[in-house]
Amino acid sequence: MSVIYIxxxxxxxxxxxxxxxxxxxxxxxxxxxxxxxxxxxxxxDELVKKKSRKSKLTTNKL
Amino acid sequence: MDxxxxxxxxxxxxxxxxxxxxxxxxxxxxxxxYEIFSENDLxxxxxxxxxxxxxxxxxxxxxxxxxxxxxxxxxxxxxDDTTQxxxxxxxxxHCSSCIWILENLNKLHPEISSSQVNFGKKTVRxxxxxxxxxxxxxxxxxxxxxxxxxxSLEDYKTGKSEIDRSLxxxxxxxxxxxxxxxxxxxxxxxxxxxxxxEKYKPMFRWLMFAFSLPVVxxxxxxxxxxxxxxxxxKLLNIDVPIALGVLVLFVRSTVDIIFxxxxxxxxxxxxxxxxxxxxxxxxQKTYSFLSFERDYKSYFPIAVTKITxxxxxxxxxxxxxxxxxxxxxxxxxxPVDGILISDSASIDYSFVTGESETVYKKSRDKLFxxxxxIAGVIELEVLKSVKQSYLTQLWSNDVFHKKTxxxxxxxxxxxxxxxxxxxxxxxxxxxxxxxFYDASKAMNVFTAVLIIACPCAVALSxxxxxxxLLRIFGKSKFYLKNAKVIEQLASIxxxxxxxxxxxxxxxxxxxxxxxxTLSIAEEILLKNxxxxxxxxxxxxxxxxxxxxxxxxxxxxEESIGKGIEASYNDIHIKIGSAKFVGKxxxxxxxxxxxxxxxxxxxxxxxxxxxxxxxxxxxxxxxLQKGYDLVVLSGDNEGExxxxxxxxxxxxxxxxxQKPDDKLEYIKGLQSxxxxxxxxxxxxxxxxxxxxxxxxxxxxxxxxxFSPACDAILDASKFDQLYSxxxxxxxAIKIIKWSFVLSFMYNIVGLYFAVTGQLLxxxxxxxxxxxxxxxxxxxxxxxxxxxxxLN
Numbered sequence: 006m007s008v009i010y011i012x013x014x015x016x017x018x019x020x021x022x023x024x025x026x027x028x029x030x031x032x033x034x035x036x037x038x039x040x041x042x043x044x045x046x047x048x049x050d051e052l053v054k055k056k057s058r059k060s061k062l063t064t065n066k067l
Numbered sequence: 068m069d070x071x072x073x074x075x076x077x078x079x080x081x082x083x084x085x086x087x088x089x090x091x092x093x094x095x096x097x098x099x100x101y102e103i104f105s106e107n108d109l110x111x112x113x114x115x116x117x118x119x120x121x122x123x124x125x126x127x128x129x130x131x132x133x134x135x136x137x138x139x140x141x142x143x144x145x146x147d148d149t150t151q152x153x154x155x156x157x158x159x160x161h162c163s164s165c166i167w168i169l170e171n172l173n174k175l176h177p178e179i180s181s182s183q184v185n186f187g188k189k190t191v192r193x194x195x196x197x198x199x200x201x202x203x204x205x206x207x208x209x210x211x212x213x214x215x216x217x218x219s220l221e222d223y224k225t226g227k228s229e230i231d232r233s234l235x236x237x238x239x240x241x242x243x244x245x246x247x248x249x250x251x252x253x254x255x256x257x258x259x260x261x262x263x264x265e266k267y268k269p270m271f272r273w274l275m276f277a278f279s280l281p282v283v284x285x286x287x288x289x290x291x292x293x294x295x296x297x298x299x300x301k302l303l304n305i306d307v308p309i310a311l312g313v314l315v316l317f318v319r320s321t322v323d324i325i326f327x328x329x330x331x332x333x334x335x336x337x338x339x340x341x342x343x344x345x346x347x348x349x350x351q352k353t354y355s356f357l358s359f360e361r362d363y364k365s366y367f368p369i370a371v372t373k374i375t376x377x378x379x380x381x382x383x384x385x386x387x388x389x390x391x392x393x394x395x396x397x398x399x400x401x402p403v404d405g406i407l408i409s410d411s412a413s414i415d416y417s418f419v420t421g422e423s424e425t426v427y428k429k430s431r432d433k434l435f436x437x438x439x440x441i442a443g444v445i446e447l448e449v450l451k452s453v454k455q456s457y458l459t460q461l462w463s464n465d466v467f468h469k470k471t472x473x474x475x476x477x478x479x480x481x482x483x484x485x486x487x488x489x490x491x492x493x494x495x496x497x498x499x500x501x502x503f504y505d506a507s508k509a510m511n512v513f514t515a516v517l518i519i520a521c522p523c524a525v526a527l528s529x530x531x532x533x534x535x536l537l538r539i540f541g542k543s544k545f546y547l548k549n550a551k552v553i554e555q556l557a558s559i560x561x562x563x564x565x566x567x568x569x570x571x572x573x574x575x576x577x578x579x580x581x582x583x584t585l586s587i588a589e590e591i592l593l594k595n596x597x598x599x600x601x602x603x604x605x606x607x608x609x610x611x612x613x614x615x616x617x618x619x620x621x622x623x624e625e626s627i628g629k630g631i632e633a634s635y636n637d638i639h640i641k642i643g644s645a646k647f648v649g650k651x652x653x654x655x656x657x658x659x660x661x662x663x664x665x666x667x668x669x670x671x672x673x674x675x676x677x678x679x680x681x682x683x684x685x686x687x688x689x690l691q692k693g694y695d696l697v698v699l700s701g702d703n704e705g706e707x708x709x710x711x712x713x714x715x716x717x718x719x720x721x722x723x724q725k726p727d728d729k730l731e732y733i734k735g736l737q738s739x740x741x742x743x744x745x746x747x748x749x750x751x752x753x754x755x756x757x758x759x760x761x762x763x764x765x766x767x768x769x770x771x772f773s774p775a776c777d778a779i780l781d782a783s784k785f786d787q788l789y790s791x792x793x794x795x796x797x798a799i800k801i802i803k804w805s806f807v808l809s810f811m812y813n814i815v816g817l818y819f820a821v822t823g824q825l826l827x828x829x830x831x832x833x834x835x836x837x838x839x840x841x842x843x844x845x846x847x848x849x850x851x852x853x854x855x856l857n
Contacts, residue, residue, distance in 0.1 A: 013274070
């Protein structure tokens, strides 16, 4: 059997795999809100820092 | 200036400054929120955005109804023994600080396990432990930090609406198939005749066939349905040639591979559907934070307080019966028509009429649903249930039940009729020619013409032009319901304006003083007395008066609904209604007035006028060249002279129009083939907005409510109205030019098709090329248009 069959099967399986991943992502609502996650991503550091020191603005200003 | 602004909410601190931890606050409410945050180590809130907060409002008793299990069940999304999930709409969500604090609610209360914000929709989804915590406590917690959720009658329904994601799925399917088919058809593009290709060709082809099946039968199904519907109502809409093209592409390609005529057009087929769906997706811009379909339900509360034998219980609004006694608190909306039992009430009917002035009512006066009580607590007796009340009955009018207004043929569909006839005749003529010349090629030519003429680029012109303009309008605060509105906007010839709240501004009132001149000391006292009052008229007057000095009053007393009195040194001042200051008014006055007396002798009165929006005359002068202008007002003729001076002479001024009259007036004009744009604001315009061809609702604050309409215009952009109409007209021109562009591609393609030389590779090049160049052209052209707009 020619290697082309194996290659085709691999490529189609991978493609279908990604396609299913896409469908699952849409179904879970990932595309419903495309803005908030982009902001939320930036907060993770803030939470860790906050424990050790008081926020910059509230202590230095005034 | 910065130091004078409240650290929490950013308002000017002109009244009672509060200093706390070296920070300034405008009121105790703001200070308390800051304290809550700093105790819980959440002051990061103020780092992300300066002064992001809102002053928490007085909510005592407002959420009593959340104790009722029946109401809770309707509001929450998920419920089991220990966990409840609720999604609340919070109008104040506006910046990254808001997201941060709301997603850290679990730090404020341990029973809240998680919370997630949807910024676009301004909602927060909160998960909490229902054993030790309740929905009411969640709402109270949110209110206490200035994020009061908005719960209206609209939320009171079973079953949350599902989001329609089918377009994304279809786009995914088409894109997936398009990519794979492209790969598989690549070897044959180069026509290399070799043993290898000959051997595997059938397999590649049948794989392509397999990939094209979901595209034709799933992704493209909307086009078949639309074409079928069009044909049934004897309309040659744009979907007819598209569906025909898709069908011919699929059948011809299948026949080709079965009889080994060639490789088929599966690549063009999937590419065509993919591009068309992208166009559809692009046009489908929605503003998730705006709603264009509102009715009274989104204004009304879920429950109000009912009094039975001095016991207060909350009752669901639909359960209110005639004869019930209701308690309406400060800032609460009256949900039903009723009779006032308390001594007096000040009702703000701005929801209903757009009129910002408050109306004073005495005991036994009739109150209409939709009014908002703004001074103290009142009691009333119910006359009619919610569904029979004056305001809600307006919604039984037919206009609100028709799904679509008069059928509107889009430019694309108008063109497609001629286009389809042209294509079919070319196909028939060329096939007839080939039948005599070389009959073996006739079928080939016939299908090739239908394939290449498939109006992909034509169908893309409008979605991309209008979709892009929709976004540009959105950026400059003109929010349209959908892309069709732009085409309708370009076709109007009559513009009707509501008066109050539309061409007048709600915020800025001007007042003139008539009477004895006040001494400087008296003026200072007047201003300082007004400072203590929260009544809207006092606030307005306070802003207008110029006296500067701050003094501490010896005595201050406010009688709700009547007026205020105060004294300083030996001057005693009374401000308020004519009766309150001791003047018996002899004439019925149309305007709103505030009277002043000092040391019990009458001094004079302030008369309030609504000020007209800036740029009003200019706008009308620009508009009068191309449009018939009408001002339809629900008010009396009091302002007629004033308006005549401001507006061009040919503007029609019509007064004393009830909501129904406005609707009928528009209907009347429409029967004389006028295309009408209605610009209004309050619920009283709702009927007129729905009846008109384009209904635009003016809004001072787009996050607050506006009636059902086609477009929402931010009040600050009112003077730009003409530019928006002009831009819509230019958009139509752009679409026409891109039609020309795509027809040129079609003519090139037709040349190949008619001469019987259409190879799959030519179709695969021409089709995407024409689509891409049309999309590029429209995008660039609309962006240039957008730049002119700003």
